[in-house]
Amino acid sequence: MDFDTIYTTYYLHCYMYARSYLRDDEQAKDIASEAMVALWEALQTQEIYHVRSFLMTTVKNKSLNQLREERKRLSREQEMLDDSLCELDFRISSLNTSVPEEVIAEDMREFVRKVLETLPPQTQRVFYLRRYEGKNIKEIAAEMGISIKGVDYHVTKAMKLLRKRLKDYLYMFF
Structure with a gap:
């Protein structure tokens, strides 16, 4: 099977799989494209017998990495929000007790x-x-x-x- 046929056959599957977890069209498109590039590079050096499995595993791993990065970002934002809320509570408390x-x-x-x-x-x-x-x-x-x-x-x-x-x-x- 030539690469154009593989791309036409599997790109949409890769995109839909990534989209179902990431819930972001642009990120899903990027990951589907990255999976296709990874397949292209792998085909240059080795024979891939299970193209669909290779692509879905690549999409899964890239999606997991993306979600982990998103979790880290949200965690940092939450920490900043917690710090901001703590500081705001302090200011409210100070104002309540001030004369x-x-x-x-x-x-x-x-x-x-x-x-x-x-x-x-x-x-x-x-x-x-x-x-x-x-x-x-x-x-x-x-x-x-x-x-x-x-x-x-x-x-x-x-x-x-x-x-x-x-x-x-x-x-x-x-």
Whole structure:
């Protein structure tokens, strides 16, 4: 039997056999073609007595390899999905336990710190002593060696800047 006759006789059988397991037309066509090429190559070096058995065994083995590769791919995707779901569960849990007021307060403290960093060092120090250490104006004046009016000037300067920069954030409190 010549190869054209073999191809015409068995290609569709090979394709249908592969298609029944792979459930993918393109993959089944590729495997049927690969089986035909394997037969052609084998016929160049040896005599094949059972062409149909050779082809079906080749299709079976190639289909098994394809399905194993698909299983590996799906397993990797499942692992990635499991990791993504775990990370998503963690984010949901974190969000459920977070207190928005704490997050907003921390953001506001950071914003105020950055705004204060734009002020001259002496104004920063006066504001820090007044607001964060709770010292009164006389104590600050004595500690820094400046007048009470000087302390008042620096506190007023810092407060004006903060009011100006924080006005866009007032919506968060109402």
